[in-house]
Amino acid sequence: MIRLEPRTEPSRAMIALTPILAVLATMIAGGFLFSALGKNPIEAIRMIFWDPVLGEHAFYYRGQILVKAAPLIMIALGLSFGFRAGIWNIGAEGQFIMGGVIGAAAGLALYPSESIFVFPIMLIAGTLGGLLWALIPAYLKIKFNANEILVSLMLVYVAFNFLAGMVTGPLRDPDGFNFPESRSFQQWDAASNPELIAGSGIHWGVLVTMGLVIVAYILLTRHIFGFHIRLAGQSPRAAKFGGVNPNKMVAICLGLSGALAGMAGLYEVTGPAGKLTTTFPLGYGFTAIIVAFLGRLHPIGILLAGLLLAVTYVGGDVIQANLSLPKASIQVFQGMLLFFLLAVDVLVHFRIRFKRGL
Amino acid sequence: MxxxxxxxxxxxxxxxxxxxxxxxxxxxxxxxxxxxxxxxxxxxxxxxxxxxxxxxxxxxxxxxxxxxxxxxxxxxxxxxxxxxxxxxxxxxxxxxxxxxxxxxxxxxxxxxxxxxxxxxxxxxxxxxxxRFYEGRSVIGHIAGHMTETDTIGYIASFPIPEVIRGINASYLAAKAVNPDVKMKIVWVYTWFDPGKEADAATALIEQGADIIMQHTDSPAAMTIAEEKGILAFGQASDMKQFGPNARLSSIIDNWAPYYIARTQAVMDGTWESGNTWDGIKEGMVEIGEFSDKIPADVQASATALKDGIVAGTTHSFTGPINKQDGTPWLAEGETADDGTLATMNFYVEGIEGEIPQ
Amino acid sequence: MDFSAISVVSLLATLMVAATPILLAAIGELVTEKSGVLNLGVEGMMIFGAICGFIAAVETGSPLIGFIAAAAGSAALSFLFAILTQYLLANQVASGLALTLFGLGLAALLGHQYTGIKPPSSPKLDLPILSDLPVVGPILFNHDYMIYFSILLVAGVWYFLKFTRKGLVLRAVGENHDAAHALGYKVIRIRILAIMFGGACAGLGGAYLSLIRVPQWTEGMTAGAGWIALAIVVFASWKPWRIILGAYLFGGVTILQLNLQAVGVDIPVSYLSMAPYLVTIIVLVIMSADRKRASLNAPASLGRIFHASN
CATH class of the missing domain: 3.40.50.2300 (Response regulator)
Known part of the structure; x- marks a missing residue:
């Protein structure tokens, strides 16, 4: 009989080892999957993990990995604080959407101004949009004790329908032949979030994300706020005696994660997506939850987890095009990677003991 | 570094x-x-x-x-x-x-x-x-003849010119052969959601439609039509296997000739930038085989319409046509120019309801 | 504009068909959540059930075998989630999301050979006199068997949770797993069974979509129905009978707006689609605010990880 025995302290060796273990396991299981589909497994695995980072066209893919990873990391950083404190915002997708919509609306109200203030105004509006959207579950939690997991999830659907209403209505491009999309921000210099170095993929959102990783690291490890967060998560009672106001904690954690998700949404709409459409969210808000956990709620871990997932996105497209594999096989592969990563995590906090009988 | x-x-x-x-x-x-x-x-x-x-x-x-x-x-x-x-x-x-x-x-x-x-x-x-609208004229013509309730149901995706053009073309062709025909339009705001498309088809059938046309991508409406014993047309692909009894004909997108020609041009180094808008004549739009349910005379007139479009003697939008609000659009014998068609955002006279704004 | 053109009778009949997939998935998720587990993978389990059921029904020619296979397949898929969250103590939210991704991909892979096929049709209830009754006939006595089954299932779950000892234990596990463990109940085993029940129901819901409501297999055909099921559980405030109300309300909004359009009423589709979710939030707030009725609220251990320390 196998038993799990809690470790007194998280194993440092395992923290480093488990992700590697999971990736290896995924490579093996994925190899079987790809060979079952009649492809050379080694070639397929190489294309997913190696080509985007070090392959022939990696100079382009590396930038694209940053483009895919940045919103995931930015949102996950915000979420991680709340998750540590036991406050579950799973509606980041909705806050991401509202950030995009409100920010875009603020910008479109100024169209066609070429003022240098257009983009900053949009950024502030987008961030506030995400922030306020996240404060709804916070308020309902504080005032009525409503479960924030469920309220924030419901608000995702509301936000999505709001987005659909906006792009088929008030925010629709008046010159766009009724297509359900807004004006292009890519082609409006004052409102665009362009690639800063051509071909690198780096836009303002990527730079801000990198900065945020450092800020979050300092906040978590060196600042009293990080201490309170960790305390609230580990022992709510102790936190209360330690002077942490739980209601304030709920508001700060949800607000912070909402603001970052909103900001990420705005960067996405003005940059890579280029315009507001119903398809712009791409599930970043949900995937970021996975990223937060894979990164063990630690800023550096989140950075690495975001990059790893982004590699599989970019690599997934590479093998699709090069090996004529269906999209579904890449989804399965990513699903396996997530399963393995989540599964091996147990080794960090627990030791496996083999025992006879019960 | x-x-x-x-x-x-x-x-x-x-x-x-x-x-x-x-x-x-x-x-x-x-x-x-x-x-x-x-x-x-x-x-x-x-x-x-x-x-x-x-x-x-x-x-x-x-x-x-x-x-x-x-x-x-x-x-x-x-x-x-x-x-x-x-x-x-x-x-x-x-x-x-x-x-x-x-x-x-x-x-x-x-x-x-x-x-x-x-x-x-x-x-x-x-x-x-x-020019899918050419195909829509042909199936609209068939629908106008075949409907017994004088009601055609139309599942529309988004109110863009492409879709509105299709609605207008189908309606005009149906009305030409059946002055009492009505068109009921449901906007589903999606290109692909089989469940919703199926529900939309059901709603239209309940409102008396006995023929369903669609401008969405899945064959869901066809399967519903088959089940409820009414008629429908295949969209984009033939869809016969989904409604062996329901399917009257279909508008098939056939991109093969164009793709082959353009690939050849790249190989030969003769590729040039352009704007191609091909129809039935060039084979980009195909009309699927007619079902036996369509009476011989209707088959003949539909074929004649199709041949006219191919020959260039018939145009889907030939005046006199008024816009929905009664203002004249095309005078007697006048045909619509491509510019207007490409940006079409109005219904023609006789269609009820408003284009969602 | 002619509202009278909308026949309430046929509207209700259609609504029941449209609501059944989400009803089935929601009643399963309710049991899972009652045991204290939040499985966000409903969408993945539904679509996996849709293809398992479709394949089995096409290969055997029997819709019944299709539904059985769908339940079994999705229960097996949910077992992955159970292993992750119950044995390996992984976070439930993250595992559920991963399950959705995995299920969507796996279903599409399996279904590659099965696009463009018609499934065998499912028999409908056809009682001599009753089915032909006006009004009552189409609403009550002229559906496929799965609709009746879905309602029986709700009744069964209600009876199980309310009146049986096992149901009581399940609720106890969901309320306070440590106390339940101390009393000697097998928390993990109970939760795994609840998760698999949820998986089986989601599978049935998916198969209803691919075998009866649409009926065909197309990639991504659930189109978010699993997420709606999650909302319905909350709307129902974890009460089985309200699941029916919730499912018919959520399904009904879509049907109603399509019908209103068909009679020519101009309606703001997006804002109307938003309404059920807003109502759900309001319901949740009302339930939560009233602390006297706290027992009606979310299971207290929902989403929390359990590890027996001894």
Whole structure:
């Protein structure tokens, strides 16, 4: 009989080892999957993990990995604080959407101004949009004790329908032949979030994300706020005696994660997506939850987890095009990677003991 | 160091990497699809076109495709990746790929791009679309004859010119043979959601429609029509297997001739940017085989209509036609110009309801 | 504009068909959540059930075998989630999301050969006199068997949770797993069974979509129905009978707006689609605010990880 025995302290060796273990396991299981589909497994695995980072066209893919990873990391950083404190915002997708919509609306109200203030105004509006959207579950939690997991999830659907209403209505491009999309921000210099170095993929959102990783690291490890967060998560009672106001904690954690998700949404709409459409969210808000956990709620871990997932996105497209594999096989592969990563995590906090009988 | 590398890489991209792709004997052709190739509608037919290219050129071409590519940044990456790995010609098959196609085309001046249903061209970007409205005239004509309740149900996706044109063309053709005909329109705001399309078909049937037309991508409406014992038309692909009794005919997107011609042009070095809008005549729009349910005389008149369109003697929009509000649009004998058709945002007289704004 | 053109009778009949997939998935998720587990993978389990059921029904020609296979397949898929969350103590939210991704991909892979096929049709209830009754006939006595089964299932779950000892234990586990463990109940075993029940129900819901409501297999055909099921559980405030109300309300909004359009009423579709979710939030707030009725609220251990320390 196998038993799990809690470790007194998280194993440092395992923290480093488990992700590697999971990736290896995924490579093996994925190899079987790809060979079952009649492809050379080694070639397929190489294309997913190696080509985007070090392959022939990696100079382009590396930038694209940053483009895919940045919103995931930015949102996950915000979420991680709340998750540590036991406050579950799973509606980041909705806050991401509202950030995009409100920010875009603020910008479109100024169209066609070429003022240098257009983009900053949009950024502030987008961030506030995400922030306020996240404060709804916070308020309902504080005032009525409503479960924030469920309220924030419901608000995702509301936000999505709001987005659909906006792009088929008030925010629709008046010159766009009724297509359900807004004006292009890519082609409006004052409102665009362009690639800063051509071909690198780096836009303002990527730079801000990198900065945020450092800020979050300092906040978590060196600042009293990080201490309170960790305390609230580990022992709510102790936190209360330690002077942490739980209601304030709920508001700060949800607000912070909402603001970052909103900001990420705005960067996405003005940059890579280029315009507001119903398809712009791409599930970043949900995937970021996975990223937060894979990164063990630690800023550096989140950075690495975001990059790893982004590699599989970019690599997934590479093998699709090069090996004529269906999209579904890449989804399965990513699903396996997530399963393995989540599964091996147990080794960090627990030791496996083999025992006879019960 | 890393920054320097990135900078250099960026510079390389700017100067045009199209030239960097290796010389190859095979011409590489890439296809970007918005849905799964198994949707049995839009993306499926584009993939049939891709297969036709492979068949036509055999060893001389190599085709690649990526399916279910979200419009936006992801599509830009997929196109770039195809260009980087040596594709000489890339078909981007959804309206939402318009700006990404233009962006990527700028970086790869030596690669030719073909964007379906868009309106932005460049030196190395052509646009192409099909005159589906011609097909809609033919099936509208059949529907006008066949409806017993004088009610045609129409499942519409988004209120864009393409869809509105289709509604107008079907209605005009139906009304020409059946002055009492009414058209009930339901907007589902999606191209592909089988459940919702099925519900929309059911709602239309409950409102008295005995023939369903659709401008969405899944065969769900056809299966519902079959089940409820009413009639329908295949859309994008033939869909016969979904409604052996319900299906009267179909409008089939046949991209194969165009894809083969454009691939040939790239091989010959004669490719030029342009805007292609082909119809039944060129074979881009096909009318599926008529069901036995259609009486012989209607089959004959529908064929005559089709032949007229092919010969250029008949146009789907021939005056006199008034707009919905009664203002005249086309005078007696006048036909609609492509510019107006491409931006059509009004119903013709007789259609009830308003275009959602 | 002619509202009278909308026949309430046929509207209700259609609504029941449209609501059944989400009803089935929601009643399963309710049991899972009652045991204290939040499984966000409903969408993945539904679509996996849709293809399992479709394949089995096409290969055997029997819709019944299709539904059984769908339940079994999705229960097996949910077992993956159970292993992750119950044995390996992984976070439930993250595992559920991963399950959705995995299920969507796996279903599409399996379904590659099965696009463009018609499944065998499912028999409908056809009682001599009753089915032909006006009004009552189409609403009550002229459906496929799965609709009746879905309602029986709700009744069964209600009875199980309210009146049986096992149901009591399940609720106890969901309320306070440590106390339940201390009393000697097998928390993990009970939760795994609850998760698999949820999986089986989601599978049935998916198969209803691919075998009866649409009926065909297309990739991504659930189109978010699993997420709606999650909302319905909350709307129902974890009460089985309210699941029916919730499912018919959520399904009904879509049907109603399509019907209103068909009679020519101009309606703001997006804002109307938003309404059920807003109502759900309001319901949740009302339930939560009233602390006297706390027992009606979310299971207290929902989403929390359990590890027996001894």
């Amino acid at each position: 890393k920054l320097l590398k990135t900078l250099m890489a960026g510079a390389a991209l700017v100067v045009g990497l199209g030239g960097m792709a290796h010389a190859q004997d095979k011409t590489k052709v890439g296809f970007v699809y918005v849905g799964p190739v198994g949707d049995f509608g839009w993306s499926y037919e584009h993939d049939q076109g891709r297969k036709a290219v492979e068949e036509a050129f055999g060893d001389k071409v190599e085709t690649t495709f990526v399916e279910s590519v979200p419009e936006g940044a992801d599509s830009e990456r997929v196109m770039t990746q195809m260009a980087l790995s040596g594709a000489k010609l890339i078909f981007t098959t959804s309206f939402g790929y318009m700006d990404p196609t233009i962006n990527v085309a700028k970086k790869f001046p030596d690669v030719k791009f073909e964007h379906a249903t868009g309106y932005k061209q460049a030196d190395n970007v052509s646009t192409y679309s099909a």
